[in-house]
Amino acid sequence: MSGGIEVLDTRGQSAATADGVIATWVDAQHFATWSPGAPGLIGGTVAIRGLDGSTIPVPGTYQGRGLIGDGAGALALMPASADGLTAPERFVVWTNGVLGASAPGSPFGWSPDGSQLIVAAGPPLTGTAGSPASVPIALLTRPFTATAQPINGVHVNPNYIPAFDQPGSEVAFQCAAVGALGGCHQLVLDLSNDEAQDVAAQPPGVPLTWLPNGDLLLAANDAAGAGELREWNGTSLVQTALPHASWGLAAASGALALVSEAADGTTSTQIIGPSGASVASSPGSALSWSPDGSFIAIRGDSGDELMILTVR
Numbered sequence: 001m002s003g004g005i006e007v008l009d010t011r012g013q014s015a016a017t018a019d020g021v022i023a024t025w026v027d028a029q030h031f032a033t034w035s036p037g038a039p040g041l042i043g044g045t046v047a048i049r050g051l052d053g054s055t056i057p058v059p060g061t062y063q064g065r066g067l068i069g070d071g072a073g074a075l076a077l078m079p080a081s082a083d084g085l086t087a088p089e090r091f092v093v094w095t096n097g098v099l100g101a102s103a104p105g106s107p108f109g110w111s112p113d114g115s116q117l118i119v120a121a122g123p124p125l126t127g128t129a130g131s132p133a134s135v136p137i138a139l140l141t142r143p144f145t146a147t148a149q150p151i152n153g154v155h156v157n158p159n160y161i162p163a164f165d166q167p168g169s170e171v172a173f174q175c176a177a178v179g180a181l182g183g184c185h186q187l188v189l190d191l192s193n194d195e196a197q198d199v200a201a202q203p204p205g206v207p208l209t210w211l212p213n214g215d216l217l218l219a220a221n222d223a224a225g226a227g228e229l230r231e232w233n234g235t236s237l238v239q240t241a242l243p244h245a246s247w248g249l250a251a252a253s254g255a256l257a258l259v260s261e262a263a264d265g266t267t268s269t270q271i272i273g274p275s276g277a278s279v280a281s282s283p284g285s286a287l288s289w290s291p292d293g294s295f296i297a298i299r300g301d302s303g304d305e306l307m308i309l310t311v312r
Contacts, residue, residue, distance in 0.1 A: 020047070023306050024069040028292045031308070032075050034064050043080020048094075051295075058094055066091060068107045071291030072114030076107035091119070105148060108137065109161055111168035112252060116141050116191070118171065119148045120158050134158075134177060139191065151194055153178050154187075165210040166252065172207035172216060188216070209250040212274070217248050217256075229258075241276060249286050253293025255279070255311060257286035266301050271311055282309050 020033030029051050036044040043061035058077070066078035066089075074095040079102065081090075089106040092099050105119040121138035134155035138148035156162070157175035164171045169191055175184040178196045186207055187196045208217045211231065215238060220228040229248065231240045242248070245258035246267075254274030261267050271280040284307065287297040298307045 021306070022064050022067055023287070023297050023308070024067050024075070025071050025288055025290050025295075025297070026069040026075050027071060027073050028290050028294065031290075031297070032058070032067060032069055034062065034067050036064070037061060046075075046077060048075070056097070059099065066107045068110060068117075070110040070114030070117070071112070074110075074114055076110075076117060078106055089120070093117075103140075103148065105138065106158075108156075108158065109164065109171070111164045111171075112166050113168055114142070116164075116168055117148075118162055120156075121148060121150060134175075151189070151191075154189060154194070154196060157184065163207055163209050163216075165214065165216075166212070170210075172210070174206050208247045209256075211250050211256070212252075212254045217242075217250070219245075219247055242272070243270075245270070249289065249296075251289040251293030251296070251311075252291060253289075255289075255293050257289070257296055259285050269296075269298055271296070271309075280309065280311055282307065 020035045022034040023031050025031050026048055030048055032046055032048050034044050034046050043063055046058040046062050046067065048056040048058065061080040063078040063080055066076065068076045074093055076091055076093050078089065078091045088104060090102045090104055091107050092102050094100070105121045108118040108120050110117055117140040119138045119140055120135040122136045135158050136150065136155055138150045140148040155177050156173050160174040162171045162173050171189050171191065173187045173189065176187040176196075177183055177185055178187065185198050187198060188207070189196045206219045208219055211217055215231040215233050218230040218232055220230055229240055229242045229245055231238045242256070243258065244260070246261050247259050249257045251257070256272040258270045258272060259267055260270070266283070267285045269282050269284060269286045270278055273279040282298050284298040284300045287299050289296050294311060296309050296311055298309055300307065
């Protein structure tokens, strides 16, 4: 299929289809989709779709980026603006069928339990020579009625999604800086005290996802380890039995999606079960797990195809 979302069962057969080119999980049985508007119109439409075929339209028009579900019933969205890129960024949170008040910033990533939302809290800062632009970040907590609290001194590259650990107490960034550090560093931020640790200063590697055992999965960023995955337990590297892959994405259930890229640029996703055995595979790149790990959204290499694969 093209230009839509397809739900696949455990046999890889199509169980349902839906319009949209972007999808995110709202809870274990519902996902949100974004569909572009007609040519000449600003923004697109968002709908909450159930795996049972139900559809709930979200009032208003929204940008395609910034659409992030928390897996616990809430959805962060960025309203479309007639001023386009010149308008200050704002977002809203949809929960229990109600849209909250508009707030400044853009959604960046939810904690696993949906209680915390990291927000890009200001315009991009110009990077120094050889380093990317970055944005300051803030933390918004349930019930999402208060102002997001700035995380002092931390700036991140908005092109990389942060990775929370399962308790939601630490978050890893692929490209960030604190204060005078500048540049692009792989950081782990302790949200209890805002202290940041430079991961690459310990083992070489780019943070990908937190594993169920509490270790941080890293992709080697040195020539000797190209395609190699590494695990870090907070103080040192530990041996991993995982196969080579470009990156990975862990589910709360203990399953792990590993994405590999072939020489011709095509991608494939392998699902590793909690026992360490391969349980499923699919063409395309893994995007996100459902909260309970029963389903995973996969984007096809064409860029306009989304599949939802059942993982039991």
